[in-house]
Amino acid sequence: MNNNKPSIALFISGRGSNMQAILADSLQPDCPYQICLVLSNQAQAAGLAIAQAAGIAATVLEHQNFPDRESFDRELLQIITAYQADFVALAGFMRILSPLFVQHLHGRLLNIHPSLLPEFKGLHTHERALAAGVTQHGASVHFVTEALDSGPLIAQAIVPVLPDDDAKQLAARVLEQEHQLYPKVLRALAQGRLELRGNQAYLDGQPALLTPL
Numbered sequence: 768m769n770n771n772k773p774s775i776a777l778f779i780s781g782r783g784s785n786m787q788a789i790l791a792d793s794l795q796p797d798c799p800y801q802i803c804l805v806l807s808n809q810a811q812a813a814g815l816a817i818a819q820a821a822g823i824a825a826t827v828l829e830h831q832n833f834p835d836r837e838s839f840d841r842e843l844l845q846i847i848t849a850y851q852a853d854f855v856a857l858a859g860f861m862r863i864l865s866p867l868f869v870q871h872l873h874g875r876l877l878n879i880h881p882s883l884l885p886e887f888k889g890l891h892t893h894e895r896a897l898a899a900g901v902t903q904h905g906a907s908v909h910f911v912t913e914a915l916d917s918g919p920l921i922a923q924a925i926v927p928v929l930p931d932d933d934a935k936q937l938a939a940r941v942l943e944q945e946h947q948l949y950p951k952v953l954r955a956l957a958q959g960r961l962e963l964r965g966n967q968a969y970l971d972g973q974p975a976l977l978t979p980l
């Protein structure tokens with residue numbers, strides 16, 4: 768890459784709307800990060816074409832072609848090293864990463880999840896939020912650790928659940944917030960304002976979740 772901004776690799780598996788929001792942000796002149804790579808574990812991920820159209824290196828690594836999780840993850844590590852990624856941001860990457868990968872990227876691996884964690888880890892978060900009758904829902908960005916959707920929280924966006932919401936309407940309201948939230952977090956990360964210490968994320972030296980971005 769051609770400047771000194773920290774480089775971020777984005778991992779996707781599908782639609783890539785968060786990726787698209789992040790790519791758009793990275794093209795702003797004042798953006799402190801650059802995207803060095805978009806990687807998908809699914810060849811048919813729609814986000815790949817969007818990345819290519821934006822002139823970003825886009826590559827596919829299909830996990831089916833590897834005998835086990837670790838060998839796939841070793842290849843992932845080789846690729847991000849070759850692209851000199853400083854950070855990896857998971858954006859709809861539907862694949863559990865091994866301890867090998869997670870430990871290698873300690874404090875440099877982020878994920879966005881469509882719920883107010885620790886509520887509704889895993890899949891179908893919007894349906895489950897509606898079924899639970901919560902009045903608030905949202906999205907969380909967190910550092911990735913070995914436990915699924917359980918890493919230290921960095922920031923959350925909260926949306927109301929409205930009386931007539933179905934899962935699709937609620938998902939759209941959350942997604943709109945995801946597209947604002949993730950680029951903001953990545954800016955703070957690239958500016959060196961975010962840090963993982965023990966099991967706690969810090970922003971500007973304060974517990975991150977309690978500190979405005």
Ligand code: GRF
Pocket residue numbers: 779781782783784785786858859860879880881906942945
């Ligand atoms: C988002 O809801 C994200 O929070 C979750 O997967 C979805 C990905 O959507 N991890 P997109 O591919 O970014 O459009």
